[in-house]
Amino acid sequence: MKLSKIFSRGLVMDNPVFIQALGMCPILAVTNTAFNSFGMGMATTSVLLGSNIVISLLRKFIPSKIRIPCFIVVIATFVTMVGMILEAYFPALNQALGIFIPLIVVNCLILGRAESFASKNSTVGSITDALGMGLGFTGALVLLGIVREVIGFGTVFDMQLFGDSFEPMALMTMAPGAFMALGVLMAVFNRIVYARLK
Amino acid sequence: MRDIMKMGVILLIITSVSGMVLGMTNSFTEGIIMERSLEEVLSSIESLIRDADEFEMIEDDEVLSRNRIREAYVGYENGSVAGFAIKSYAQGYGGEVEVMVGIIGDGTISGVQVMSQSETPGLGDKITEDSFLENYRGNKTAEDVSVDAISGATASSDAVNNAVEAAADLFEDILKNR
Amino acid sequence: MEQKLVVSSSPHIRDDNNVSKVMGDVVIALIPATLGAVYFFRTRAAMLILVAVIAAVLAEFAVQKIRKQPVTISDMSAVVTGLLIALNLSPAVSWWLPAIGSVFAIVVVKQFFGGLGKNFMNPALAARILLTLSWTERMTEWVNPGVDMISAATPLSFVKGEVVVPAGAPSLFDAFIGNIGGCMGETSALLLLLGGVYLLYRKVISIHIPAVYIGTVALLTLLNSGFNVDYMAYHVVSGGLMIGAIYMATDYASSPLTTKGKVIYAIGCGVLTATIRIFGGYNEGVGFSILLMNVATPLIDRYTVPTIYGEVKKQNA
Numbered sequence: 006m007k008l009s010k011i012f013s014r015g016l017v018m019d020n021p022v023f024i025q026a027l028g029m030c031p032i033l034a035v036t037n038t039a040f041n042s043f044g045m046g047m048a049t050t051s052v053l054l055g056s057n058i059v060i061s062l063l064r065k066f067i068p069s070k071i072r073i074p075c076f077i078v079v080i081a082t083f084v085t086m087v088g089m090i091l092e093a094y095f096p097a098l099n100q101a102l103g104i105f106i107p108l109i110v111v112n113c114l115i116l117g118r119a120e121s122f123a124s125k126n127s128t129v130g131s132i133t134d135a136l137g138m139g140l141g142f143t144g145a146l147v148l149l150g151i152v153r154e155v156i157g158f159g160t161v162f163d164m165q166l167f168g169d170s171f172e173p174m175a176l177m178t179m180a181p182g183a184f185m186a187l188g189v190l191m192a193v194f195n196r197i198v199y200a201r202l203k
Numbered sequence: 204m205r206d207i208m209k210m211g212v213i214l215l216i217i218t219s220v221s222g223m224v225l226g227m228t229n230s231f232t233e234g235i236i237m238e239r240s241l242e243e244v245l246s247s248i249e250s251l252i253r254d255a256d257e258f259e260m261i262e263d264d265e266v267l268s269r270n271r272i273r274e275a276y277v278g279y280e281n282g283s284v285a286g287f288a289i290k291s292y293a294q295g296y297g298g299e300v301e302v303m304v305g306i307i308g309d310g311t312i313s314g315v316q317v318m319s320q321s322e323t324p325g326l327g328d329k330i331t332e333d334s335f336l337e338n339y340r341g342n343k344t345a346e347d348v349s350v351d352a353i354s355g356a357t358a359s360s361d362a363v364n365n366a367v368e369a370a371a372d373l374f375e376d377i378l379k380n381r
Numbered sequence: 382m383e384q385k386l387v388v389s390s391s392p393h394i395r396d397d398n399n400v401s402k403v404m405g406d407v408v409i410a411l412i413p414a415t416l417g418a419v420y421f422f423r424t425r426a427a428m429l430i431l432v433a434v435i436a437a438v439l440a441e442f443a444v445q446k447i448r449k450q451p452v453t454i455s456d457m458s459a460v461v462t463g464l465l466i467a468l469n470l471s472p473a474v475s476w477w478l479p480a481i482g483s484v485f486a487i488v489v490v491k492q493f494f495g496g497l498g499k500n501f502m503n504p505a506l507a508a509r510i511l512l513t514l515s516w517t518e519r520m521t522e523w524v525n526p527g528v529d530m531i532s533a534a535t536p537l538s539f540v541k542g543e544v545v546v547p548a549g550a551p552s553l554f555d556a557f558i559g560n561i562g563g564c565m566g567e568t569s570a571l572l573l574l575l576g577g578v579y580l581l582y583r584k585v586i587s588i589h590i591p592a593v594y595i596g597t598v599a600l601l602t603l604l605n606s607g608f609n610v611d612y613m614a615y616h617v618v619s620g621g622l623m624i625g626a627i628y629m630a631t632d633y634a635s636s637p638l639t640t641k642g643k644v645i646y647a648i649g650c651g652v653l654t655a656t657i658r659i660f661g662g663y664n665e666g667v668g669f670s671i672l673l674m675n676v677a678t679p680l681i682d683r684y685t686v687p688t689i690y691g692e693v694k695k696q697n698a
Contacts, residue, residue: 175514354521
């Protein structure tokens with residue numbers, strides 16, 4: 006498969022959030038602001054990139070019977086590293102994302118890519134796949150984060166959008182708001198982007 | 204049998220390498236994380252006990268084993284006690300709320316800062332706003348230190364009230380007489 | 382009314398023939414409470430009611446136009462939703478609250494799930510909960526009846542955490558006729574009951590849900606107070622219990638089909654309401670209770686809908 010196809014598949018046609026609906030837990034939990042979404046997306050992308058590279062390099066070395074524990078160890082290692090780095094250099098983001106950083110380890114997107122792509126393809130292809138899927142995930146999260154932040158706080162990336170008379174809809178910052186915004190975005194994405202590409 | 208041995212060895216290699224990598228990352232980031240959290244605490248104490256030029260952590264079991272108390276610091280000005288900063292916590296709506304309470308003189312609250320919290324964004328997290336926290340300033344530890352709850356965020360406000368009360372009680376019971 | 386129908390397993394034929402007649406009856410039944418709201422809270426109430434109704438109808442019209450569906454605003458169901466939303470608001474709220482509530486109720490809760498008869502919870506109540514969670518301060522800012530909008534507490538806030546009606550609370554009679562602070566349409570138990578009797582007479586609703594719901598709350602508050610009848614009556618006539626039990630819990634699409642199911646559903650509503658009022662953080666629990674039981678309705682139906690004659694009961698259904 007052509008690299009550009011691999012990349013654009015993750016970004017749009019097989020978008021992990023809007024099409025595959027993978028990794029719903031962080032999607033719903035930490036997208037209350039655009040910045041948190043971006044942080045979560047980037048953290049997930051770096052873990053995905055690391056695990057895809059290592060697993061594609063080791064794909065001939067790992068026996069298929071124990072591949073799942075091996076994948077998990079690799080993924081967990083990268084997640085822990087990302088957690089430490091965030092705590093050291095981005096404490097505010099780390100505080101905001103909280104428990105959802107260690108929980109990246111159980112994000113099925115990452116194990117899914119390891120199992121269905123990295124363990125069967127070249128390293129270059131796996132890097133492209135990780136970038137496509139990771140950026141598709143990040144983009145969807147940021148989009149959701151922007152929608153929720155604008156309605157729920159009246160800001161976008163902490164910039165005030167409206168005057169003082171605007172009273173944000175607090176529900177949008179809570180879990181029900183996340184479900185509703187995700188549902189609407191998913192419908193719009195499928196209707197416009199996906200249908201047109203088909 | 205040989206198959207199992209081989210798989211075990213491979214798993215061992217992968218886990219050892221991953222352990223090594225993590226150890227390296229940890230030794231690299233550990234210092235920065237420690238420094239940062241120390242800095243955070245220090246800047247918080249400094250802003251709460253303005254007059255002090257020297258700080259000391261209280262490592263007394265009688266103090267630290269008290270309910271809802273996490274850490275306590277004493278600030279000195281020219282060798283005499285200028286005030287205390289007490290880190291206390293209480294259960295909020297979304298988890299633990301940790302605050303730093305400054306108490307100066309013979310029991311006046313100089314300020315309250317929220318150190319960590321995971322309250323509902325937009326509602327409970329209003330407890331971190333100055334407009335709420337400044338209500339504590341000037342309250343006497345000998346009296347009721349609680350302030351009015353933020354409407355819609357009673358559980359979160361109560362958590363701060365409880366934590367501040369624990370700090371005030373600690374001052375009244377022990378620290379005052381030092 | 383629908384009890385005369387034989388309830389079979391799906392697919393059901395949805396018969397919308399007399400929707401507008403039923404909805405018209407509901408509007409008629411709500412007229413006393415609406416007039417009461419306008420009488421107690423003056424032009425402000427009238428303005429808010431108009432905003433809510435117009436927003437609901439326009440939202441329904443817009444969604445159906447955009448989705449190229451037949452426009453059904455003449456069936457009055459959007460009018461009922463808008464009216465119920467307005468009656469569920471404090472008369473002190475800004476005009477945009479009922480507007481947002483109506484648009485949310487119609488677009489998200491009703492049309493996203495397939496329109497009339499397919500909503501999984503009561504749209505008006507869902508809107509009320511959305512508004513309460515989003516703008517808690519505005520939604521809990523109550524005023525006394527009259528033109529001068531003096532801020533006030535609702536009767537329920539007086540009995541919160543108590544087991545007797547404390548001195549200084551509005552009198553039971555005022556609470557019954559509606560001369561108290563609270564939501565526009567909630568305050569007058571008398572006028573709501575009047576509408577309820579009309580609905581019963583027209584067989585638009587059956588007595589089971591309102592009677593069992595209110596009865597359960599009455600029983601539990603009676604037990605909680607150690608048989609203090611005043612306290613019990615206070616709980617029954619104030620807050621959203623009347624409007625909830627008569628007009629919202631009885632919504633066809635989101636309440637069970639059989640009598641047995643209705644009774645289970647109403648008991649659930651009553652237990653939840655009393656639990657929230659007595660032990661919860663909020664003064665009022667009617668909205669949350671009905672929504673939770675709305676969601677439980679498919680489950681209740683599954684266990685209470687009888688098997689069709691001749692069909693073998695499935696073992697592990």
